[in-house]
Amino acid sequence: MNIMTNGSLLHSLKIQQRVIYALLMREILTRYGRNNIGFLWLIFEPLFFVSVFVVLAITYRFDNITAVPVVAFAVTGYGSLILWRNMADRSKSAISSNAALMHHKNVKVNDILFARLLLEMLGVSAAFLVLVLTFLGIGMMPPPEDIFTLLMGWLLLAWFGFAFGLCLAVPLEKIESFNRMWGYISLVLFMLSGAGFMVDWLPKPMQDFMLWIPMVHGVEMLRNGYFGSLVITYESPDLFDRC
Template identity: 30%
Template sequence: MFQQRSPLQVTLHVWHALFMREAMARITGDRLGWAWVFLEPIAHLLIFVGLRYLMGSVKYINGAEFMPWFIVGMVTFLLFSVVMNRSINAITSNRALFAYRQVHPVDTILIRAVLEGLLKTLVFGLVILGAMIFGISIVPVDAIFAVFIWFVMWCFGFGIGLVLSVPVTSTQEFGKFVNILNMPLYMLSGVMFPIQFLPREVRDFILYNPLFHAVELMRSAFFPGYQLMQGISLQYLVFWTLSLVLLGLMLQIRFKARLLAQ
């Protein structure tokens, strides 16, 4: 006789199956496969490494060397960007699986976000090792705080993915507008240049961006004596993160029937 599975066991089996499916799709989805996961941050480094020379005599930013400062900010932002962009299309990509009543739309978003988070964590570790080979020291002075900010940044991307997946699934064209926002957010999150160099009015406006708080807090976890700009707040970042995750979950419950019927 077959033993009846508990709801928790069913959920864990669904998540495992979805994870394996997503992992295989990452390998076989295109010619580059998982190689692009590692090539993407390298491409960013190669494109923007010229900034180090364009900035001339600027070797330190707020107490941190320029290249480690840039690498930490870049990889931290990419975690958010990749998790968000991959999550918003998770429902559409896994539509055939909804024929099984055990699979819910939110499951596909969660598993895709988890996979991307694990991959970006692996990439960050390899970037740190690669930088050390070339004599660039990127070792966090507060590893626990760095892991916490990394997790919060993942949750932020997951929350945005939950929220935006609803309109993107209903209206595919909406996803194009989301992609357009990536570069402005990249610029406004203090990844490429220090926001402190901008006029006060611009700095006050950028402080409304929680991603800027996350990037700066991550840098403070890596560099001893890093000088945070006045107004950077962990509470502000956590508030936005929790709000987005809760809002996203509510939207997934409210529009579940519509998402399944699309």
């Protein structure tokens, strides 16, 4: 009986793997198409925004405020932002736009959401890697001090984005007022996410407030891994001890 159970589980996992792979391929073709720059837009978009941020920072003498390298600060900040924000945004209309696929008995709602969020995580991670390697190659960024801590911060943000996207899928689909307000909510979350500042720059009462926001911990850990001893960070990977 155990052999049959193990065989059935293995067979189910193979089916699940094929379903997710098919949904990923469909999502890539649907979203990026076969023409123009396609998938490369996922890299050029953050590259453009980071470049704008760098120009503004140099213009307004960001280096007079802190010793943190401006390009590395922009890349880590914008990279962390688009990771969780894009994953949350991609859960919007995920169910209704793929409703026809539900006629296949092996395709479930969770499969559609998982494929969308996984593709977004992989795409943004690839864009972040290309940005870092590009600016490292031209000498505009120092290398990261602790790659392991940097990766853990990135994975925490991806985990949060994945969970956040799953939680938002149904409200964005079913509640029209929430769907309309999501753009404003997303903007407020961006300003509170830590992408554009570091907790150490804030007054003590504000620091205590900001450390209740999950994204801040991921960004702080990411920058701790990148800048190391150059900055003071306040991340706590175990966020549940605050509940």
